[in-house]
Amino acid sequence: MATISDVARAAGVSPATVSRVFNGGRVTAERAQRVREAADTLGFSPNRVARSLRTQRASVIGLLIPDIANPFFTALARGVEDAAQRTNLSVVLCNTDEDVDKERRYLDVALAEHMAGLVVAAASRRRTDLSAAAQRGMPVVAVDRRPRAAEVDAVMVDNQHGAEDATAHLIERGYRRIACVTGPAGASTSEDRLAGYRAALRDADVPDDWIRAHTRHADFRVEGGYTAMKELLALDVPPDAVFVANNLMTVGALRALREAGIAPPGFGILSFGDVPWASLVHPSLSTVHLPAYDLGEAAATLLQERIAGSAKPLQTVVLRTSLEPRKSTAGPG
Amino acid sequence: MATISDVARAAGVSPATVSRVFNGGRVTAERAQRVREAADTLGFSPNRVARSLRTQRASVIGLLIPDIANPFFTALARGVEDAAQRTNLSVVLCNTDEDVDKERRYLDVALAEHMAGLVVAAASRRRTDLSAAAQRGMPVVAVDRRPRAAEVDAVMVDNQHGAEDATAHLIERGYRRIACVTGPAGASTSEDRLAGYRAALRDADVPDDWIRAHTRHADFRVEGGYTAMKELLALDVPPDAVFVANNLMTVGALRALREAGIAPPGFGILSFGDVPWASLVHPSLSTVHLPAYDLGEAAATLLQERIAGSAKPLQTVVLRTSLEPRKSTAGPG
DNA sequence: ACTCGGGCTGAAATCGATTTCTCACCCGGC
DNA sequence: GCCGGGTGAGAAATCGATTTCAGCCCGAGT
Known part of the structure; x- marks a missing residue:
């Protein structure tokens, strides 16, 4: 060499x-x-190593995501990667597995490696701690999920608004007993989406205690969605529609429904986040489309500005979701 | 700091x-x-940068894969990541997009970054050039796809054997006119799988020109599978079953079949590689299960041995696939 | 009592690039 | 003919760790 x-x-x-x-x-x-x-x-x-040592700045950024098997995050990763490549940055992808300890280990590596910056989809709202990086002056952009009390830039989707719109859509279609499967109580995404769902139902004069009785918290994974859906179907008066707060749980919910012999359009299903191959499989599924790629791209672009030294005040970018109604127009009847 | x-x-x-x-x-x-x-x-x-400079060896390995949106490669990536973490290596994930130029750029970065080693699922069998890395003494392990004439360790699946077994399974089920949708002519995976398919048909005394007339090359993506399947269905005497050489093309083929109003078990579908959520959607799909995670893990483990200085002769590890027949037992009739 | 050896230490060299500091040189103006 | 200003280039310092080298100390062996 x-x-x-x-x-x-x-x-x-x-x-x-x-x-x-x-x-x-x-x-x-x-x-x-x-x-x-x-x-x-x-x-x-x-030799980039020598250069990094001397200039005190690497040409690598870290991307921390909770689940690489989730198509939402792979699309996000591509957005980050494409944006990064434009300024010759490489991306280290770290899969935290929704595990705060694993996440912290990766954060330590990022610091020791003196990476140029970080894009983080936090594993936990309460327990993810980004202060160490911020303290050391490493630029950080939160994406999709905002850790509580973190002084960082953020790029998010309008979870609450999207969820409210989507739920309202179900109501318009004529569904009346709309249940909800949301994520862990800690996560900002699950709370915001739940809030949107609630707002739409309240707006339709559904009483609070009915809502509470028909809400389930799960873990954002396939199994959690399956279990929660089974619980809901076992109620004395089961729901006639469900709002599911992420794509993987929707897959689980669909399995539970199939096992119970229930299918659209008699039963309304609304997924927050695109279900892979859903159009092939379930044209009768409505989804809230999330701009995952753009989320990643925006986050990486923002990060690059910070790396270049921008001292603008902290900003939060919110991208709009869009509703993709199911193809068939029939209602529940 | x-x-x-x-x-x-x-x-x-x-x-x-x-x-x-x-x-x-x-x-x-x-x-x-x-x-x-x-x-x-x-x-x-x-400071890992300083350490790398002094020791002349980084604590980062590169993983080059052609398509991060493909669940096969994300599973593989997790295998690599888990194995790497055991020895405190971080993984830089590079998505080459099946593009040889992009791949070469990433290879250059890996060299300049003095990464400890590379796991590569090559974008092209003929045009991917790993010699620069090998020459500079950077350990490289090929995974899933073996670039022609590369002097590197490799971890593969038994494509030909798996494809032959699977095709034979379709024959046993009673299908007679079994078509094939395989990948690009250049790729080792598509050639080997095609060879396995051919061997099984020949073994059942299907003439070579029939086979040739019912084979299509596509691009390993959803759209390619869709187009190829439509072509096959438009033949004067359409097939009654199809062997599809990867998971994404199967999704495309399924769409073409659905549009044509054709479904199992009247039509046999065999996918080489797990189709995401297939069990939920199409219980009547047979798949050749690929040990993607283990592939990644084995490759990373092998790489680590080389990084540690092992001078064993080059080795090729072949992992077995396993056939997962569809649930229903009915044949085509 | 003297030497030999082994285990700890710290000073200094080293990795390969960037960057400051210094100097030589050239040009034009007075 | 002399002097300032500007430019280009090399010597050397620097980044932060590892590693070699040489020295020191202490205990054991004769």
């Missing part, structure tokens, strides 16, 4: 000059030419 | 001693204790 000194020797100049050629210093054209030729024949590319 | 010298000063020792405490050198218990306390109160963790 050729070093800068090898190139310098081959070109008959000092290492400083070689560095200047590649970093836009002032060098006479003739010398610059010699350096470039030498670099080419030696196949030189600067 | 506390440095090793800060800790040394606080503990009243030299930086060398601090380093020895953390890297298993011989230090008296009493001093080691003082160092550890100082490190704790200062919140010291060694």
